Amino acid sequence: MIARNSRRVALLAALLALAPSAAHAEDAALIVAGAQKEARLNVASTAPGEGFPKFMQAFKAKYPFLDVDTGFYAAPTGRVLARVKAEIEARNVTFDVVLAANLAAFADMAQKGELMRYDSPEYAALPAGGKAPGLWGTAQVIGIIMAYNRNLLAAADVPKAWADLLAPAFKGKKIAIQNAAAGTAFNQFYELERVLGLDYLKRLGRQELVIMATSAQVSDAIIRGEVMVGATVDHWRAFEPDAIKAGIAPVYPAEGMPVALAPVAILAGATHPNAAKLFIDFILSKEGQTLLDSQLYGMYSLRADVPAPAGQRPLAETHPLLPADLADYEKASAEFPQHFEALFK
Numbered sequence: 624m625i626a627r628n629s630r631r632v633a634l635l636a637a638l639l640a641l642a643p644s645a646a647h648a649e650d651a652a653l654i655v656a657g658a659q660k661e662a663r664l665n666v667a668s669t670a671p672g673e674g675f676p677k678f679m680q681a682f683k684a685k686y687p688f689l690d691v692d693t694g695f696y697a698a699p700t701g702r703v704l705a706r707v708k709a710e711i712e713a714r715n716v717t718f719d720v721v722l723a724a725n726l727a728a729f730a731d732m733a734q735k736g737e738l739m740r741y742d743s744p745e746y747a748a749l750p751a752g753g754k755a756p757g758l759w760g761t762a763q764v765i766g767i768i769m770a771y772n773r774n775l776l777a778a779a780d781v782p783k784a785w786a787d788l789l790a791p792a793f794k795g796k797k798i799a800i801q802n803a804a805a806g807t808a809f810n811q812f813y814e815l816e817r818v819l820g821l822d823y824l825k826r827l828g829r830q831e832l833v834i835m836a837t838s839a840q841v842s843d844a845i846i847r848g849e850v851m852v853g854a855t856v857d858h859w860r861a862f863e864p865d866a867i868k869a870g871i872a873p874v875y876p877a878e879g880m881p882v883a884l885a886p887v888a889i890l891a892g893a894t895h896p897n898a899a900k901l902f903i904d905f906i907l908s909k910e911g912q913t914l915l916d917s918q919l920y921g922m923y924s925l926r927a928d929v930p931a932p933a934g935q936r937p938l939a940e941t942h943p944l945l946p947a948d949l950a951d952y953e954k955a956s957a958e959f960p961q962h963f964e965a966l967f968k
Contacts, residue, residue: 657897658689664898665694669703669723669806669885670763671839674919681914682905689898694718699837701804704728707890711737719893720902722762724806724885727956729759730949732888739889741900745907752945753925759888760907763916764923766858766941767811767881772845774870776852784877785815788854789826799833799841801855803963807838808855810883812963813955814944818878828966842866858941859921862934879942 658664668675679691696703700723710716711732723729732738733755740757753761769788771781782788788798801808816824833850835841838857845853846869858880860866861873887906889899905911912924921932931937946952955962 654897654900655686658686658895658901661895661898662688663690663694663895664902665696665717665719665895666691666902667696667698667703667707667718667721667723669698669700669725670920671697671699671837674915677919678906678911678915682902682911685905686898686901689901699804700724700806711890714892716890716892717894718890719895719899720887720889722885722887722906724763724765724883725809725956726884726886726946727809727949727953729755729886729888730953732890733758737891739891739893739896739899741889741896741903743900743903743907745904748909748926748928749907750925753884754886759886760903761884761925762887762906762912763885763920764925764938765807765883765885766923766938766943767807767883768856768858768861769874769876770842770845770853770856770861770871771851771874772848772870773872775848780851781872782852782874782876785819785854786823786878788830788852789823793851794830796831796833797851798830799835799844799850799853799855800967801838801841802834802836803960804836805838805855806885807857807881807883808963809956809959811855811881812966813946813952813959814879814881817947818944824966832967834967842871845871858935859932862921862932875936875941879944882938882943882945 666679675697679695683689683691694717696706696718703721703723704725707718707721710718738758742757746754746756746760749760769782780792812824833844835844838855838860841853841856842860844850858873861871887903889896889903893899906915909926909928912926912929916922916924917929917932921935923931923938
């Protein structure tokens with residue numbers, strides 16, 4: 624246990640401490656000139672709601688010669704990665720850039736040579752554990768927490784820890800979680816299994832959970848009083864103004880907050896590589912991270928010069944739970960749909 628905790632502390636330190644970059648920035652003028660000729664950028668993203676399209680429009684305002692609408696695709700993590708994988712296997716890649724909340728997928732694509740190398744100068748601002756320099760960098764950090772409706776659940780009955788969800792009071796369609804297609808769900812249950820054990824997940828499954836496709840659906844169910852607790856809630860959802868007004872209240876569980884990293888990368892064979900380079904520079908910059916994470920989503924950024932969103936705990940104070948063994952993490956990701964089915968269906 625001490626060794627495991629030491630690895631987690633070491634990994635957290637790597638994520639929160641800046642590491643030097645050996646990246647050599649390409650000539651910016653040549654990249655812009657190339658992007659002007661390409662005139663288009665195709666992006667596949669798992670970032671939900673209206674926030675990311677607004678971010679895309681901010682990028683277009685910076686580079687008005689680019690069409691960023693025609694080739695834009697947004698869907699849950701599982702669907703985005705399945706489509707990207709199918710295109711790679713068919714050798715018919717239409718997307719230039721992919722952003723998805725699944726670190727394992729990017730590690731796998733990097734190993735297989737499916738990502739285009741670009742030494743963005745912005746990699747220097749990311750910590751060592753949040754990037755593979757020249758291949759991918761973390762664009763968003765999503766915590767997975769619990770949430771409840773303070774207008775419907777008394778303070779004395781609110782779960783304070785993941786272990787509290789096993790109480791008899793929460794059995795029988797009273798807890799909502801996201802399904803196996805959600806990248807946040809994988810990160811949540813991967814970390815909870817390693818912290819609390821497989822038996823915990825089996826007992827949780829016997830609580831007769833309500834399984835939903837998105838964190839937004841979980842939040843809506845809490846607001847309507849259809850469930851007592853949302854147990855797979857993307858942390859930023861609990862801090863949205865409309866959610867707070869409706870009675871949503873967050874819970875940072877005592878055992879820690881599982882964290883999903885959402886990397887961004889350029890796909891090998893991208894048909895608009897220069898436009899893609901401009902996008903990587905923008906989304907990983909202080910300007911881009913402040914807009915995307917702090918202003919549009921209320922998510923965390925790994926850049927030290929981008930503070931936590933207003934009203935939220937600093938990332939380090941949430942006791943983030945992160946994978947300590949990337950090889951094990953990748954293996955578990957590949958097996959997760961079947962594992963989830965066995966536990967919760």
